[in-house]
Amino acid sequence: xxxxxxxxxxxxxxxxxxxxxxxxxxxxxxxxxxxxxxxxxxxxxxxxxxxxxxxxxxxxxxxxxxxxxxxxxxxxxxxxxxxxxxxxxxxxxxxxxxxxxxxxxxxxxxxxxxxxxxxxxxxxxxxxxxxxxxxxxxxxxxxxxxxxxxxxxxxxxxxxxxxxxxxxxxxxxxxxxxxxxxxxxxxxxxxxxxxxxxxxxxxxxxxxxxxxxxxxxxxxxxxxxxxxxxxxxxxxxxxxxxxxxxxxxxxxxxxxxxxxx
Amino acid sequence: xxxxxxxxxxxxxxxxxxxxxxxxxxxxxxxxxxxxxxxxxxxxxxxxxxxxxxxxxxxxxxxxxxxxxxxxxxxxxxxxxxxxxxxxxxxxxxxxxxxxxxxxxxxxxxxxxxxxxxxxxxxxxxxxxxxxxxxxxxxxxxxxxxxxxxxxxxxxxxxxxxxxxxxxxxxxxxxxxxxxxxxxxxxxxxxxxxxxxxxxxxxxxxxxxxxxxxxxxxxxxxxxxxxxxxxxxxxxxxxxxxxxxxxxxxxxxxxxxxxxx
DNA sequence: ACCTAGTACATGTATGTACGAGTGGAGGAG
DNA sequence: CTCCTCCACTCGTACATACATGTACTAGGT
Numbered sequence: 001x002x003x004x005x006x007x008x009x010x011x012x013x014x015x016x017x018x019x020x021x022x023x024x025x026x027x028x029x030x031x032x033x034x035x036x037x038x039x040x041x042x043x044x045x046x047x048x049x050x051x052x053x054x055x056x057x058x059x060x061x062x063x064x065x066x067x068x069x070x071x072x073x074x075x076x077x078x079x080x081x082x083x084x085x086x087x088x089x090x091x092x093x094x095x096x097x098x099x100x101x102x103x104x105x106x107x108x109x110x111x112x113x114x115x116x117x118x119x120x121x122x123x124x125x126x127x128x129x130x131x132x133x134x135x136x137x138x139x140x141x142x143x144x145x146x147x148x149x150x151x152x153x154x155x156x157x158x159x160x161x162x163x164x165x166x167x168x169x170x171x172x173x174x175x176x177x178x179x180x181x182x183x184x185x186x187x188x189x190x191x192x193x194x195x196x197x198x199x200x201x202x203x204x205x206x207x208x209x210x211x212x213x214x215x216x217x218x219x220x221x222x223x224x225x226x227x228x229x230x231x232x233x234x235x236x237x238x239x240x241x242x243x244x245x246x247x248x249x250x251x252x253x254x255x256x257x258x259x260x261x
Numbered sequence: 262x263x264x265x266x267x268x269x270x271x272x273x274x275x276x277x278x279x280x281x282x283x284x285x286x287x288x289x290x291x292x293x294x295x296x297x298x299x300x301x302x303x304x305x306x307x308x309x310x311x312x313x314x315x316x317x318x319x320x321x322x323x324x325x326x327x328x329x330x331x332x333x334x335x336x337x338x339x340x341x342x343x344x345x346x347x348x349x350x351x352x353x354x355x356x357x358x359x360x361x362x363x364x365x366x367x368x369x370x371x372x373x374x375x376x377x378x379x380x381x382x383x384x385x386x387x388x389x390x391x392x393x394x395x396x397x398x399x400x401x402x403x404x405x406x407x408x409x410x411x412x413x414x415x416x417x418x419x420x421x422x423x424x425x426x427x428x429x430x431x432x433x434x435x436x437x438x439x440x441x442x443x444x445x446x447x448x449x450x451x452x453x454x455x456x457x458x459x460x461x462x463x464x465x466x467x468x469x470x471x472x473x474x475x476x477x478x479x480x481x482x483x484x485x486x487x488x489x490x491x492x493x494x495x496x497x498x499x500x501x502x503x504x505x506x507x508x509x510x511x512x513x514x515x516x517x518x519x520x521x522x
Numbered sequence: 523a524c525c526t527a528g529t530a531c532a533t534g535t536a537t538g539t540a541c542g543a544g545t546g547g548a549g550g551a552g
Numbered sequence: 553c554t555c556c557t558c559c560a561c562t563c564g565t566a567c568a569t570a571c572a573t574g575t576a577c578t579a580g581g582t
Contacts, residue, residue, distance in 0.1 A: 016565060026472070042532060053567045055316075058533090066327045066482070068469045074533050075574030088464075091519050197521035203349075204517070206467040206487050206510040208329045211287070221327070224467050224485035224510070232521075249467040249485070256465070256517045260458035260493075261357050277535060303562065314537045319563090336544030336562050 004033050004041070009050055017052055021060035029069055029080055036082030040070060068222035081220065087113065087159070091256040094187065094200055104185030106152050106160075115154040122179045123149045126168055133165050136231055137239045144168035146177050148186070151216060158217050159252070162245040170195070170240060186241060187232065195234040203229045204254065209246070217248045224249045265294050265302070270311055278313055282321035290330055290341055297343030301331060329483035329511075342481065348374065348420070352517040355448065355461055365446030367413050367421075376415040383440045384410045387429055394426050397492055398500045405429035407438050409447070412477060419478050420513070423506040431456070431501060447502060448493065456495040464490045465515065470507070478509045485510045 006024045009017055028034045041049070046057050061078055064070045072078045092098075093105045101108060110117035129137065129145045137145070148164040164186060166176055175182050176189050191197060205227040209219055217225070226247040234240045267285045270278055289295045302310070307318050322339055325331045333339045353359075354366045362369065371378035390398065390406045398406070409425040425447060427437055436443050437450050452458060466488040470480055478486070487508040495501045 018565075023472075044531080055568085056566060059565085061533095062323070066469070067471075072533065073575090075531085075576085077532060077575095091517065094519060094521060096522050199521050200519040202517045202519065204465065204515040206485050206513075208327070208483055208485060210328075211284075222469055224469060226467050252467075254465040256352070256463045256519075258352050258355055258461040258463065258517075260355060260460050279535075305561080316538085317536060320535085322563095333563065334544090335564065336546085338545095338562060 004028050006041075006049060009052075017050075018056050018059035019063070021046070021050060021052070021057065022063040025060065025064055026067070026069060029064075034080050036080050038080045040064075040078040040080065042077055066222045068220070068224075071220045087154070087251050088253045088255050094197075096191075096197075099184045099188050099191070102183035102188075104181075104187075110154055116156075118153045118156070119150050120153065121149065121151045123147075124177060124179060126172070126177075129165065133242065136229075136242050137165065137167055139167060144172075146171040148176070148181075154251070157251075158248075160245055160247045161213070161216050162243055164241055164243045166190075166241045190232070190234075190240055195240050197240075198233050198235045198237070200233070201231045203231075206249070213246050217246070219248055219250075226252060226254065228254075265289050267302075267310060270313075278311075279317045279320035280324070282307070282311060282313070282318065283324040286321065286325055287328070287330060290325075295341050297341050299341045301325075301339040301341065303338055327483045329481070329485075332481045348415070348512055349514045349516050355458075357452075357458075360445045360449050360452070363444035363449075365442075365448075371415055377417075379414045379417070380411050381414065382410065382412045384408075385438060385440060387433070387438075390426065394503060397490075397503050398426065398428055400428060405433075407432040409437070409442075415512070418512075419509075421506055421508045422474070422477050423504055425502055425504045427451075427502045451493070451495075451501055456501050458501075459494050459496045459498070461494070462492045464492075467510070474507050478507070480509055487513055487515065489515075 232241040493502040
């Protein structure tokens, strides 16, 4: 703790003690005195250093945690998070040339990056489309859709959940309604069936995860998620699929190319 | 509080009390019993209802706040956040046809959406490019860049901060190095100067804000930010500008179009 | 050599108290 | 009637204490 050089509290400051302590630790992290993976001094050590109550300290540590700077591990200590964004999604990831290699976008990308992709929790059901889904797909309210849910993992770590909706009229009885949708994924099947894909629209939000999302993606506290809704349009201008995905923000960097013209 | 129908605690559950309370309140919010803007029962009311200590309650409320579901207002109460995403950035926002209308992207978009755009804190300086900036701009380390910082507001509320970097060799002595960059913004100036823009690349991350960012954007606790870095490429393939922006996630939804081909 | 119990230490949960500080309404002074 | 003071209620900060629970290491027994 010596090299940390944590300053003393400033009793004249208006800033509350627990925030001052959080500032000191944050600064130490920024400065590199507490590099990623390093153990933050324990609560008792910090209590002794600052001469404050444990609650005050926990409030300070809570701030850092909610900022995503640290993770607490029960019984072990508090550690500085290391968050190397691993995956980048480029804007040509759904290009037909990739699909023709016979691999779904996620699989191809992950292997290219040297990771081991996997998919689990695949569930398929058929239900009436909810209002927003129906709207995006251009369906009448109450029309039926095939719902494909699954979770993507890289090297065993969950990174993304995805739920696709395809009009039942298109997908019923096809391989799209099977757990294994076959080489090239859903989009390859759609094209085989004559729905030549024209373009995609992606809508991106950023927010804190719901409880179930945090659980499914094993997110540390203070980690927000990308919420991405992609709509696939066929050549006739009709939407043929929408895919609702929630992605851990630690792992993803999204990349897009925009025309200037 | 009667219509809230908050359940009693389950003493047999393994789930800690403060999390159970958070669950109840979250459920009430989801259910609509606590609509956006509604006042959450005060700490003392909840203490009476559940028969727990104040700290326990504050822990529960802290969870909701860190999830971005509520905001506490000192002396008034805790309220359910209403967060209508207002702005959508379409992927053609930098199309030349908009630029030729003589308005910068932000101004045009905001006015179209019926808001009053403004820009403040405009600062211009010239410094040596940091490593990552130099790399993106294809400059040698230590080469000089013009740095334009500013903050964008809609109806007086800050929504985005942006910092642009342009090689000094290009921008020095031009209007780009002036606080008012003129009609159509930086990109219009670059094209006038013969750097015909070819395409843009955007790189999007999502994370919790730093303290200064939260302050500059007046973010409530539990609100993450989009961190977007755009690189503008001229027809010769060289990068002519990069723009590093931090956007409040409750105000923005980003939209992109991807080709299928 | 191996396994186990104990122990020290870490964070997690929960109670209680006290006072500070912002908000807004009630009620009295002018 | 208006203004202002005061008070009740809100959340914010900080203290002290207790016990629960997870982790890692050590000493001891088998």
